[in-house]
Amino acid sequence: MNDLFTFLQSEGIDPGLLEGVRAFREKYPTEAENAARVPDPEYYYYGKKTWELALASILAGKNLLLAGPKATGKNVLSENLGALFGRPVWNVSFHINTDASYLVGTDTYDGNRVSFRPGPIWLCAEKGGFGILDEINMAKNEALAVLHAALDFRRSLDVPGYEKIDLRPETRFIATMNYGYAGTRDLNEALTSRFAVLDMPVISEENLQKLISRRYPAIRPKIRDQLVKLYGELERKAESAEISDSALDLRGLLDAIALMDQGLVSGDALGMCIVNKSFDAYERGLIRDVIAARIPADMRRQDVFEA
DSSP states (O other): OHHHHHHHHHTTOOHHHHHHHHHHHHHSOOOGGGGGGSOOOSSOOOOHHHHHHHHHHHHTTOOEEEEESTTSOHHHHHHHHHHHHTOOEEEEEOOTTOOHHHHHEEEEEOSSOEEEEEOHHHHHHHHTOEEEEETGGGOOHHHHHTHHHHHSTTOEEOOTTSOOEEOOTTOEEEEEEESSOTTOOOOOHHHHTTSEEEEOOOOOHHHHHHHHHHHOTTBOHHHHHHHHHHHHHHHHHHHTTSSOGGGOOHHHHHHHHHHHHTTOOHHHHHHHHTGGGOOOHHHHHHHHHHHHTTSOTTOOHHHHBOO
16 A cells, blocks of 8 residues: 555646545554455556546545546456545446346355355445456446446445345445447436546556556566557557557556567467467468557567566
């Protein structure tokens, strides 16, 4: 937590907001039984304004909807927020089979008796956790209906046959949604109104340089800058529909650097983590051409990293 605070201070985040986070943590300390669920982020989210908007929303008691295109860091920011506030996190990935009983809980037979097995939304309410609702615009209406009372001013869950449970005051829900993914749809107004909506920006070149340098401090600045420009070029080609966004994968870029660090030549690493994520042969050729214009295919570890 101290490292994350130090990082945010170095990024120039409003000191008043950081003081608010400290006060929140003092008022709602992490309980030992839930400490294992507090995230330990591998990556930090870069973006001063986005951080400040998110912190203000959480401190004001609001639930947060992170909306935007692929590779804007929605899940990274969600995890960072759980870590910063010291709250246990329960993740829900919405899909066609995610129903109300999965979210809230259901009866289960343990061999001797029937008992209630709580779901992630119930546990968030009970433990004062942060619930990460991933790809919420893929959820079925039945699943969304159980969230309405939890997300609005009532802040409660009422399960037939069981007592109503009120959300602890430190409980928050952070939802994410991508635009245009297969199986997604627009959220209805009733659900959207229960969130503060944060439009996630694409990472800037400056922040991507910081992200790579922090994760791989030994990378040569010239190579780092070429990788950043490569990502920007892939982004522009995806925006202009010259290629699909399958190659626009920030995780893939970072994974490629990790493979180079393990000794793979640059062409193989970028091929596995970026090129081969397209399953169209013609598109793979276009992506290879974009990469070849900036990154030689035969670079070895000593070419990419300083000794």
